[in-house]
Amino acid sequence: MKPLVSVTHLTRIFDVSKPWLNRVIERLPKSLLTAVSDVSFDIPQNSVYALVGESGSGKSTIGKMVVGLLPPTEGSVTIEGVDLAREQDPEKIEKVRSDIQMIFQDPYASLNPRWRVKDIIEEPAVAQGKKPEALAERLLEQVGLAAEDAGKFPHEFSGGQRQRICIARALASEPRLIVCDEPTSALDVSVQAQVLNLMSDLREDLGLTYLFITHDLTVVQHMADTVGVLYLGRLVEEAPREALFADPKHPYTRMLFDAAPKMDGFGREIEPPEGEIPDPINPPPGCAFHPRCPLATDLCKRERPEPRLVGASKVACHHAE
Amino acid sequence: MTDPVLSVRNLTVEIPTRRGVLRPVDGVSYDIAAGEILGVVGESGAGKSMTGNAVIGLLDPPARITGGEIHLLGERIDQLKGEALRKIRGKKIGMIFQDPLTSLNPLLKVGEQLTETILAHLPVSQSDAEARALAALEEVGIPAATQRLNSYPHEFSGGMRQRVVIALALCAEPSLVIADEPTTALDVSVQAQIIALLKRLCRERGTAVMLVTHDMGVIAEAADRVAVMYAGRLAELAPVQQVVQAPQHPYTDGLMGSTPLASLGQKRLRQIPGSMPRLTALPDGCAFHPRCQRATDRCRSNPGPTLAACNGRAACWHPLTDEDRAAREATA
Amino acid sequence: MTALARAWDSDFLYSFRRSPVAVVSFLVVVTLVLAALFAPLIAPHDPFDPATLNLMNGFTPPMTPNAFTGETFLMGTDDQGRDVFSTILYGMRISLFVGFSAVLFALILGVTLGLLAGYRGGWTETVIMRVADVQLTFPAILVAMLIFGIAKGITPVEYRDQMAIWVLILAIGLSDWVQFARVVRGATLVEKNREYVQAARLIGRSSGAIMMRHILPNVLNSVLVIATISLALAIIAEATLSFLGVGAPPTQPSLGTLIRIGQGFLFSGEWWILFFPSVTLLALALSVNLLGDWLRDALNPRLR
Structure with missing residues (x-):
């Protein structure tokens, strides 16, 4: 079966140099930040693909490129066979665009404070030039709020309720793919459970596909079908959820799992991981993880590992087995 | 048993507004012993940070302490003002906040800040203070500490900065450290480093720690005892293992159950319906009853019991028993 | 609760009710604006109708019967026997009209350019903001005088008096848009990343939408x-320009023109011709300014 989303050799470079005049005066070179480098993955229809990584891993940048908010520097994102960045046919663009929606991290910033909930939710449909009767009311009930809430303003709702409104807005254009950028990390635990359950239900009811972007391994373990682990803009490991959590192959994945707090880890004395994430403007040569890696050899300092299959996982490591 | 380092009794904080008096902290009592880490958990708006701020006298007006007592090493501190309060802060109570940048002066070198703090609180000479500053940086695991003394805060990475804050909080050898969401802004791998560091230092020095966080995982790994807060009140106070594995208050139970780790392999997470009430609209009776499956008329009409009335464990009219939990396991 | 009662209870109006300065300023502004609007109904004389003027009434002090005609004037009269109170009412109309129009013009221009600069970024932003920077290095009054001078040079003589008011609006508006543009650009930069x-x-959605x-x-x-x-600043700028003689013409005197005229009589003892227009200008500018200060605090959630 053809995947719904196909990301190939996706690369994004940001120019983070000082302004031109300062560069000339201070004789500084241009500085480029490679936020995403040569990332490829597929998302099959009706599945949940999770991108996990710490800050600077490029996970949010990938999300923005998938929905078309940022153009890729190299590589492409193909959704239903259409590459939004290169497609010329406006009809196809329109069609694919209404098939993608996004849910953001901060439920307080993602709703226009001056708009009524009804207008917020119906905006995607209005933008497409169609507006079914009582759309907002129906969607509000679908996400577990009351139809009467349509006339209220966002500030009258709690964080979890706002995230439900965001989900309702995302559903308004009847999308097939929803990119979720840290959708629950601003929420309290008990509310997070409600939102995750809602998302699971919607996936089943509407046949949705999710690209889940998060740093929270517990959420990944609960939601994902396939997991991609990012480190400094590169996909270091990709595996089905069960395989990844049962037997992580990449030393970075292992480090991440060991470091994550455990609910039964009372007084656990762990050997905390060494070092911190390097500066993405000057990443280490070879494998970017080698300065923190217990398996690192000279090979790792020289040569960047290409992804290869180890068991059920695709791993970019010279020494994984 | 020796006297606790910090003893909070019936602490109440109120904020007068024009629509009535809000009570973000309502009759909270707990002790922290030397070398003990007390985790304070709760969702946003539960009053956990406000409790910490009340202890160090950092409440933003118009919020103020309107009831109860706070004793530090047997001395009452909740009525201190001005100079006396400043002496206690830093000397006897160290503070670690979520954002390390706000706790460091961006214009002073790290070494200067450490030396200054040490000189302000300890009777030592300038050169002694500098030596102690260096030792403090080394102790929190900052590489090349001698050179780093001359660095400014912005030259450190997030994790290293939080280490500097810890060094700063501990350099005057306080008896109590209040850490308010110390790892929330950090990545998982760095969070593990900071938690391990905090645990080690406090155990070595016998410092009492109040660890305020919303992260159940961090609490489970770091805390000795846990205080669970809901709508300004203590819902449950018990050793960490009991709180996580055998919670008695229905709220604690729901909180633990709704973490994804607790429902691994299940299709749906257990969830608590609704959300925490706003302080402006607290329900009558027990504040948790609208979300509670065990609620009875007693919960709806009587205010929730205090901890003291329930063996000091769970402030609930109908606490969960082991049989209740077993019965649920059986049906699940 | 009715909508009106809810509004009365809102935080915004509550902070208004609690601020005596805001209430007093508001009342002063409303009184002055109403007085200006209904000048033809309130004013005892029409200062622009030569038929009602009596030169014999010239230089009558306030509240004192004129030696020749026996007429009494609330604020006295000027050299031509015009009632000062009436000229102030009519003068305020001009001042307020110029002030409001100039601010409206500056607002539309500044907000549009600020939005464009903030949202588009790149060259659009560079050009708009550099023009704004350059303009900021000149005092606003100088910019206004320059524009006024150019406009006067290119309009035919017979239209000059008619055009004067519109040129004033253009001049003050053009010297004032920078503030709007800067603040709106800053706010846009914040909002566009939300x-x-x-x-x-x-x-x-299109950029425009x-x-x-x-x-x-x-x-x-x-x-x-x-x-x-x-x-407030525009009203003062208008008064300044008119005082300097480059603003409203004597046929349509604004408060500034009145002050200029009155200034000539200060040393000969006819103080009221200068005093009353000045006090009116002061009261108007001060109350508008105080109202603005209160508004800034009331709308700033951090100070609440």
């Missing part, structure tokens, strides 16, 4: 504050 704007971009429907409503608070404070 997630609700990204959500709107995602569904393919995003600027007008999403960003503009969220920057209006700051615009309102600047507009109020600008109004």
Whole structure:
């Protein structure tokens, strides 16, 4: 079966140099930040693909490129066979665009404070030039709020309720793919459970596909079908959820799992991981993880590992087995 | 048993507004012993940070302490003002906040800040203070500490900065450290480093720690005892293992159950319906009853019991028993 | 609760009720504006109708019967026997009209350019903001005089008096848009990175729709504050220009023109011709300014 989303050799470079005049005066070179480098993955229809990584891993940048908010520097994102960045046919663009929606991290910033909930939710449909009767009311009930809430303003709702409104807005254009950028990390635990359950239900009811972007391994373990682990803009490991959590192959994945707090880890004395994430403007040569890696050899300092299959996982490591 | 380092009794904080008096902290009592880490958990708006701020006298007006007592090493501190309060802060109570940048002066070198703090609180000479500053940086695991003394805060990475804050909080050898969401802004791998560091230092020095966080995982790994807060009140106070594995208050139970780790392999997470009430609209009776499956008329009409009335464990009219939990396991 | 009662109870009006300065300023402004609006009904004389003027009434002190005609004037009369109270009422009309129009002009220009600069970025932003920077290095009054001079040079003589008011509006408006542009650009830069704007971009909304429907409503608070404070400044700028003789013509005297005329009589003892227009200008500018200050605090959530 053809995947719904196909990301190939996706690369994004940001120019983070000082302004031109300062560069000339201070004789500084241009500085480029490679936020995403040569990332490829597929998302099959009706599945949940999770991108996990710490800050600077490029996970949010990938999300923005998938929905078309940022153009890729190299590589492409193909959704239903259409590459939004290169497609010329406006009809196809329109069609694919209404098939993608996004849910953001901060439920307080993602709703226009001056708009009524009804207008917020119906905006995607209005933008497409169609507006079914009582759309907002129906969607509000679908996400577990009351139809009467349509006339209220966002500030009258709690964080979890706002995230439900965001989900309702995302559903308004009847999308097939929803990119979720840290959708629950601003929420309290008990509310997070409600939102995750809602998302699971919607996936089943509407046949949705999710690209889940998060740093929270517990959420990944609960939601994902396939997991991609990012480190400094590169996909270091990709595996089905069960395989990844049962037997992580990449030393970075292992480090991440060991470091994550455990609910039964009372007084656990762990050997905390060494070092911190390097500066993405000057990443280490070879494998970017080698300065923190217990398996690192000279090979790792020289040569960047290409992804290869180890068991059920695709791993970019010279020494994984 | 020796006297606790910090003893909070019936602490109440109120904020007068024009629509009535809000009570973000309502009759909270707990002790922290030397070398003990007390985790304070709760969702946003539960009053956990406000409790910490009340202890160090950092409440933003118009919020103020309107009831109860706070004793530090047997001395009452909740009525201190001005100079006396400043002496206690830093000397006897160290503070670690979520954002390390706000706790460091961006214009002073790290070494200067450490030396200054040490000189302000300890009777030592300038050169002694500098030596102690260096030792403090080394102790929190900052590489090349001698050179780093001359660095400014912005030259450190997030994790290293939080280490500097810890060094700063501990350099005057306080008896109590209040850490308010110390790892929330950090990545998982760095969070593990900071938690391990905090645990080690406090155990070595016998410092009492109040660890305020919303992260159940961090609490489970770091805390000795846990205080669970809901709508300004203590819902449950018990050793960490009991709180996580055998919670008695229905709220604690729901909180633990709704973490994804607790429902691994299940299709749906257990969830608590609704959300925490706003302080402006607290329900009558027990504040948790609208979300509670065990609620009875007693919960709806009587205010929730205090901890003291329930063996000091769970402030609930109908606490969960082991049989209740077993019965649920059986049906699940 | 009715909508009116709810509004009365809102935080905004509550902070208004609690601030005596705001209430007094508001009352002063409303009184003056109403007085100016209904000048033809209130004024005892029409200062622009030569038929009602009696030169014999010249230089009558306030509240004193004239030696020749026996008429009494609340604020006295000027050299031509015009009632000072009436000229102030009519003068305020000109001052307020110029002030409001100039601020409206500056607001539309500044908000549009600020939105464009903030949202588009790149060259658009560079050009707009550099022009703004250059303009800021000149005192506003100088810019206004320059524009006034040019406009006067290119309009035919017979239209000059008619055009004067519009040239004033243009001059003051053009020297004032920078503030709006700067603040709106700053606010736009913040808002455009918020997630609700990204959500709107995602569904393919045009830049124009995003600027007008999403960003503009969220920057209006700051615009309102600047507009109020600008109004006070514009009224003073108009008075200054008119005082210097480059503003409103004597056939349509504004408060500034009146002050210029009155100034000539200060040393000969006819103080009221200068005093009353000045006090009116002061009261007007001060209350508008105080109102603006209160508005800034009331709309700033951090200070609440």
